[in-house]
Amino acid sequence: xxxxxxDVRKVAYLARIRxxxxxxxxxxxxxxxxxxxxEQLEEVDCSQINEEVQPSASLRxxxxxxxxxxxxxxxxxxxxxxxxxxxxxxxx
Numbered sequence: 001x002x003x004x005x006x007d008v009r010k011v012a013y014l015a016r017i018r019x020x021x022x023x024x025x026x027x028x029x030x031x032x033x034x035x036x037x038x039e040q041l042e043e044v045d046c047s048q049i050n051e052e053v054q055p056s057a058s059l060r061x062x063x064x065x066x067x068x069x070x071x072x073x074x075x076x077x078x079x080x081x082x083x084x085x086x087x088x089x090x091x092x
Contacts, residue, residue, distance in 0.1 A: 001039070003031045016078055 005024050008031070012019045019027065069083060079086040 001035055003028055003035065 005028050008019070008024050008028050011017075074080055074083060074085075077085050
């Protein structure tokens, strides 16, 4: 599988990411390197690995705390209201 420049443009459009045309080729090459590595991983024989093995270390959890949003992040929002992101209604 490989990614073409038109794929990068389409994904950037759907994700609302502005990418300079001069960077499209570089991004395309980087994504294709990543996909080639993933294809290499698919060749690894994992048939002898027990699927039920659990990591012994527990995951650290953090408190769910509301923090003010960085102004630089808010400036990237396509639409905002009272320092909050405005998103389209998803559920009808």
